Amino acid sequence: xxxxxSFSYAAGDSLLHRLDARFKIASVICISLVGLNAYLTxxxxxxxxxxxxxxxxxxPLFSGLKEIRYFLILxxxxxxxxxxxxxxxxxxxxxxxxxxxxxxxxGVLVCWRLILIVMLGFGFVSTTPPATIKAAVxxxxxxxxxxxxxxxxxxxxxxxxxxxxxFNQAGATAAALKARAVExxxxxxxxxxxxxxxxxxRIFERADDLVIALEAxxxxxxxxxPELAASKRDWIALMAVGCLSIIVSFx
Amino acid sequence: xxxxxxENLSHRFNDGTIGLKDINLGIGEGSLVVIVGRNGxxxxxxxxxxxxxxxxxxxxxxxxxxxVEEDLLKARQFVGMMFQDADSQIxxxxxxxxxxxxxxxxCLERGEIKKRVEKAxxxxxxxxxxxxxxxxxxxxxxxxxxxxxxxxxxxxxxxFDEPFSSLDYPGVKQVLxxxxxxxxxxxxxxxxxxxxxxxxxxxxxxxxxxxxxxVRDGAPVDIVYDLEAFGVRKPCDCRLELEAxxxxx
Numbered sequence: 001x002x003x004x005x006s007f008s009y010a011a012g013d014s015l016l017h018r019l020d021a022r023f024k025i026a027s028v029i030c031i032s033l034v035g036l037n038a039y040l041t042x043x044x045x046x047x048x049x050x051x052x053x054x055x056x057x058x059x060p061l062f063s064g065l066k067e068i069r070y071f072l073i074l075x076x077x078x079x080x081x082x083x084x085x086x087x088x089x090x091x092x093x094x095x096x097x098x099x100x101x102x103x104x105x106x107g108v109l110v111c112w113r114l115i116l117i118v119m120l121g122f123g124f125v126s127t128t129p130p131a132t133i134k135a136a137v138x139x140x141x142x143x144x145x146x147x148x149x150x151x152x153x154x155x156x157x158x159x160x161x162x163x164x165x166x167f168n169q170a171g172a173t174a175a176a177l178k179a180r181a182v183e184x185x186x187x188x189x190x191x192x193x194x195x196x197x198x199x200x201x202r203i204f205e206r207a208d209d210l211v212i213a214l215e216a217x218x219x220x221x222x223x224x225x226p227e228l229a230a231s232k233r234d235w236i237a238l239m240a241v242g243c244l245s246i247i248v249s250f251x
Numbered sequence: 252x253x254x255x256x257x258e259n260l261s262h263r264f265n266d267g268t269i270g271l272k273d274i275n276l277g278i279g280e281g282s283l284v285v286i287v288g289r290n291g292x293x294x295x296x297x298x299x300x301x302x303x304x305x306x307x308x309x310x311x312x313x314x315x316x317x318x319v320e321e322d323l324l325k326a327r328q329f330v331g332m333m334f335q336d337a338d339s340q341i342x343x344x345x346x347x348x349x350x351x352x353x354x355x356x357x358c359l360e361r362g363e364i365k366k367r368v369e370k371a372x373x374x375x376x377x378x379x380x381x382x383x384x385x386x387x388x389x390x391x392x393x394x395x396x397x398x399x400x401x402x403x404x405x406x407x408x409x410x411f412d413e414p415f416s417s418l419d420y421p422g423v424k425q426v427l428x429x430x431x432x433x434x435x436x437x438x439x440x441x442x443x444x445x446x447x448x449x450x451x452x453x454x455x456x457x458x459x460x461x462x463x464x465x466v467r468d469g470a471p472v473d474i475v476y477d478l479e480a481f482g483v484r485k486p487c488d489c490r491l492e493l494e495a496x497x498x499x500x
Contacts (some may be wrong), residue, residue, distance in 0.1 A: 024356055128346060161342055209336065213341075214342060216304055217353040217400065218327040
């Protein structure tokens with residue numbers, strides 16, 4: 001049975017699940033902007049609130065962390081770069097390496113901000129059906145001149161549909177290579193070639209299959225628009241996010 | 252009366268390979284037709300002409316008297332198609348969304364879409380999985396979802412391309428039950444397979460294809476003994492010279 005990435009919609013009936021996608025997008029943008037400029041106290045408050053909501057919603061947070069393990073390595077590199085590149089009174093002074101308190105502070109701050117944004121994305125994607133994300137994007141783009149909002153929404157939908165297919169295919173290809181002892185080959189270029197080329201070929205084949213399936217079901221850009229309905233609850237949530245953002249921006 | 256009429260149909264692929272050669276076929280409304288043949292015999296190519304996924308190089312396919320290429324949208328609504336790989340047919344992120352995909356393409360009202368989706372999910376018994384992600388379903392459930400996706404478009408003909416491949420015994424029985432129920436409710440059913448054992452007991456007509464041509468066409472009881480001459484294994488009952496028995500028994 002297919003295992004999917006945790007970065008995909010998980011059905012539920014929590015408050016986060018029930019909020020209108022447009023309000024969620026506005027909230028994510030608002031908190032991201034505030035988070036990018038927030039300091040430790042503000043980030044602490046935002047993180048606690050987010051963690052509380054995730055726990056209340058029973059989102060698979062640990063699976064999510066596992067999914068972003070490579071991103072965490074990137075964050076570690078960013079942290080190291082920040083620590084080494086920021087001047088200040090040295091805490092540790094080796095020959096060529098100086099670690100200072102402002103460096104550590106700077107590194108923690110940047111990484112925390114980035115993790116916060118990833119967490120926001122995780123919460124949003126896990127609680128919002130792709131069809132409503134698509135509908136919300138279409139709604140936001142409608143007043144923008146020269147942007148074919150339906151086409152953009154359709155392309156977004158196809159990308160979202162295809163991400164789990166790519167993950168599944170990558171998993172199957174990796175397993176097939178392991179079954180034939182690819183781990184004995186130490187040359188990374190060889191391994192990458194043997195992994196990458198068949199994977200790309202299969203992905204293109206699956207894309208072809210998907211196109212045929214879409215055609216068989218009379219696919220057209222001019223389809224029934226998805227339903228979006230804002231309620232009092234959405235406005236209250238947006239106002240709460242607005243207030244939180246103002247408070248955090250002053251901390 | 253024939254709901255599908257195929258006249259002098261030939262199909263040549265871009266690389267020059269001949270997919271179909273001079274096919275003439277009429278399929279009666281409400282019948283259950285099984286098309287068999289070894290891999291590459293042209294079964295899938297033929298099916299894809301029924302709803303305009305492929306267009307003929309020569310000849311014509313008519314649905315209720317109307318040539319397919321005259322109105323492709325109508326052809327795709329008229330002939331629902333279930334693919335060999337159910338995974339490639341699933342386009343929605345949830346079961347409900349996937350079933351709603353076809354009716355949304357037909358620009359139906361939201362209320363009508365909801366009604367059709369609920370009815371289709373009820374028919375295949377997937378109502379309680381409406382919010383489930385399709386990729387987490389079992390093989391049999393995925394086939395049932397594919398059937399629901401087709402049913403929500405209310406087609407008159409449903410074609411199944413190798414519907415039993417890679418299914419376990421309970422999965423085969425579930426899919427077979429749905430095929431028969433759809434046939435009993437008035438749908439015309441066309442099934443392709445290279446292993447007719449699972450469905451031959453219920454077929455009204457058996458067609459054998461080889462190298463893009465129809466080489467035998469008739470009642471199963473009359474031509475089932477010819478199967479092995481065309482690379483298709485005879486069903487066990489036939490080998491033992493017994494009457495064909497349903498897989499549902």
